[in-house]
Amino acid sequence: MDDHFQEGIIYGGFVRKGDNGEILVYGLNSFVDDETRNRILLRPAPYQGIRFLQDHAKGKPSRFLGVEAQAKGNRSEGLNALSVDYWQKSFDMNDPEFSRAMNAFLPIFLDMFNGFNTKTITFEADTSHDSITREIGYTERYDHSTGNRAHYHVRRSDETNGFHQQMIRMAMVYRRPRMRFSLFEQKIMRAALAGRTDQEIAALLDVSRDAVKQCWRGIYTHAAEMVPGFFGTSENAPDPTRRGPEKRRILLAHIRDNI
Structure with a gap:
């Protein structure tokens, strides 16, 4: 996927335990057009982001916006972010290692959106994590027809309260570029x-x-x-x-x- 990172199509990162230890958490993010975002929410299905990623890697028609389309979205009403893939080690929420991993991943998460005029974020998760996902700031839930997974969604225009919900708001803050390079x-x-x-x-x-x-x-x-x-x-x-x-x-x- 290095080529796609370099091309500015897929963004992400991970947190590793120690210099060469196990990966504790990682995430991949991209941007999709309104039609794709709406289709996901109307017909949510498990692991759609993974399937999009596989098609993209195989050279099939991609759902992900390229640099030019991202720039156009930045200049207009904004972009739809899609969490393509996310994984974290199973943690006890009270384990100090969990807090350290999440604190380390937060800058990576925010960096995925830095410089983008993000108007919505869509994220897929197991419904057993519903309370945590809601606490983070996702305001809408779209259940899949089978299984115990769902897509969660948040709009920049949604009203949220609380410290944790403000973290996702930070990802949707957009400052217009000062220099506007080509x-x-x-x-x-x-x-x-x-x-x-x-x-x-x-x-x-x-x-x-x-x-x-x-x-x-x-x-x-x-x-x-x-x-x-x-x-x-x-x-x-x-x-x-x-x-x-x-x-x-x-x-x-x-x-x-x-x-």
Whole structure:
């Protein structure tokens, strides 16, 4: 699934016990259009997210939104998040290890939604976890016709109360981007954040190295125009005439601090 993470289609992470210990909890998330979301809720069935994931991995027509469709949703009324897969070790809820695992997973959960204009979240779970799922903040339950599983759903417009329910609200907070980079510019910066060199970025995006360098120049110009003083002239920031590598360092540091 690494390619799909890189392409920005599926998001997720996991918490491991120790550096190489057992996985305690993991989650995968993606985004779907209104039609798919409505179909899931009208005809909920067990492990739909897993089936979508399998079809996607096999190259079949995907239910998941690509980067362009996600960007369009961000600019309009918002996106429908679908919890594609979620698993956690069986815990005693009073076990301190459970609290540690959940506290460690919370930043991962929030990071799945960071930067997205999320209007709904749909999550599938065993109905034996109903009280916990409700406490987290899911407001609607759609039972499957067979078995003991259900889809849970929450809208950004739903009213919720309580500390735990506010956690899911945090996932649905959206701040409009300040700089509005193009999709190609975003791909270059995402690759740079992953530690790739310009040569590696060029190979990844199937363009020339000169095209990457030209795009970086456009990125610096755009950032300076959208946020005057971004590359500042104080003693702690470089002069705008400084060379590209220093501007890149400042820009990527800013992105890391705000994603």
